[in-house]
Amino acid sequence: MVNEEVCQQLERLKLSSSVQDPPSNYNSDTDEPLPRQRNSDDQLTKEVVLEHDYSSSPSKVSRDDFESICVLGRGAFGKVFLVKHQKTKELYAMKVLKKASLVVHGRQAIQAKTEREILEEVQHPFIVKLCFAFQTPLELHMILDYAVGGELFRHLSHEGMFSESTAVFYAAELVLALEHLHSLGIVYRDLKPENCLLDREGHVVLTDFGLSKVAVDGKTNTICGTAEYMAPEILMGLEYDITVDWWSLGILLFDMITGSPPFSSNNRKKTIDSILSKKIIFPYYLTADAKDLLSKLLRKNPNARLGAKPKKADAIRRHRFFRTIDWKDLLDRKVTPPIVPIITDPESAENFDPTFTQEGLTASSPPSDDLQHVNSHFLNFSFVNSHVHI
Template sequence: MFDFEEAILGLSERLQDVALNNNTAKEDDLQPNQEPQLPSAQPQMIQQLQQDDGSTTSSQYNSDTDEPAPRQKPLKQQKIVALDQDYIASYSTEASTLVDPLTVTSSSTETRIRKVGKDDFKSLCVLGRGAFGKVHLVRHEQSQQLYAMKILKKASLIVQGKQANQVKTERQILEEVRHPFIVKLYYAFQTPDDLHMVLEYAVGGELFRHLTHEGMFSEPMARFYAAELVLALDHLHSLGIVYRDLKPENCLLDAQGHIILTDFGLSKVSMDGKTNTICGTIEYMAPEILMGLDYDHVVDWWSLGILLYDMLTGSPPFSGQRKKTMDAILSKKIYLPYYLTSDAKDLLSKLLRKNPNARLGAKPKRSDAVRKHRFFSKIHWKDLENRKVTPPICPVVTNPEAAENFDPQFTNQTIGSSSNAIYQETQAHFRDFSFVDASLVV
């Protein structure tokens, strides 16, 4: 069973993200109805990913620690999120405060944002651990509100330079994005040793755990969660963000059972609409990513197709050892079980086209083509976005502080002691990391 750290923390000792900087081949021109010819221009890149160390059914990769972990269960105008490119490299030393002295003006009256730090939160239990940090369930002492606090070790991030950049990107994306089906960032601050992101606590746990318990979802259940993800992905794409890591472990459920998409550590803000980094979880990666080609938001629609297949059948369509999984993604046709309805088969076949230009969700119709597919004909999109549709799963929560829907191997762990040092931003790599959501202004 996958750990919660892969969903909120997004950093695992068993599953590591791919962030390879290999030179990539350019995508051949593809006709709308033509399957792509598999290029041979990337033998070293593919060969590196294909190193076989045993049978796996769900593997996420990192260029430094390439450890797999098994799955246990079978034309709209864009607003581009602008990122500060000097965010990591610049130097700043703050006084003994945890938040930049921000002010907001409302009705000609200045309201100062209250400083917040580690001492404002009480850790209740561990929700997950990973290679670069951990996640705690915490309670804000003043408001008594529960949050998930993501804590990352600065030293580890600086050594793994690209990880520092990924955290910077994640932090800024979360500040910009506001959507009912995307995790909310409420606070961000730092201590001499750690970075802290205080996130929405999705008390319902991972969709993966519920899927494992059910074995597979009925078509109405899968349709509901797929539709909420369509709205979340559409919002991200409208901001120029390519998500790149859609899978059940990154889909949480709130107290009512609605989707909360989390873990933006692999997301990319693409100013020109294209990127070429090889990253993600192999079973959910689009062919163009594996081939090292330039790609855009259309890779997320491929991942949605894989996730929908997973929900409807109980496992991804391509799994096994690394090399076999990659070869299957690049060359094999998808097998559609007989018990799937014709609408489900048609949607899956169109989302899982290897030619990205012919894939459902590609330009020019983009997400409109996905929404209008007859598989979603029973979805009332406005009601869904306004959370007026009752979710098919209502998580059982008797005590939110007990984290009942998360893995006991973490929640039963003893919380380690922490330093009482005076917190200062003394490291040049993480300037302006601090953040307080506007809704929390006092």
């Protein structure tokens, strides 16, 4: 049975938006899978772990420089909009966070600053690029590359499951993205289909660093994430390191080639109990290489998990499941993606969920009685990427 203390702690964390329930994609009476449903946006309070002086990088852009076109996504503290730069006509994704809501929810303000700092540090072909950051009296704005191909979640929902060759490709690109983050000491902690976007060509773009953290001495112990994708050591409240991301990769890979994560229930206790104690049952049609990789990524002992020190990502890259991958060509984007998004009009956001794209554009924030106090949490937030020209 699940440790009751862990479940109680998760319940308290859920109230502060640190941990979310698994999606209700299972029938509570029969445990039969229902149509795939989106995980809600999850948030986390955490420490600032990167320190910079932004005084030399004043914002050269403002909200007035961008025309809003539609909503791409929505979270607990704001929305993501498709926007067009008024001068260059370039399309971007604009993440808007409500300052007052962040401050009211404790250390969420620190989280937003941390996310912005991490995005400045990271430069990788399979990770979203931060182009600009600025603020208004009521909101924070991060201008990101627009991944016009939409969420991997949406493509996976449409296909039901991927062929193994398709899963090999996207798992391999994610291995390279995670390996880069880990080289910077960053634990990603929120790998799931909703956070994997596709660009125009179909390459993966890892996004949403709201739960990421630079782990001091390589270790951290915050309980956070999406329940279905959380490693056992996180759920047990133990110290953990980058190997939790390799567990999540295993869950995502299983999801891609079978159509659902291995530990799914509409009941949190059942989900956690399965993660902590149940063995994975592999469908008969999985290849021996797929089963072997999954069994090694999903070892409950993190020290025995594939990707653990000292070999780390190198051990994963050398696995036979990836035998068809030329890692240098993949990193150089010379390998043709198996999914090429259909794009008739980039401004239509046709590869994003119409539940969002058909929303109104209102992005107003509730007024604050103490703007000076609220804004004191967001000093030096502005940023301009020197590689982006406007």
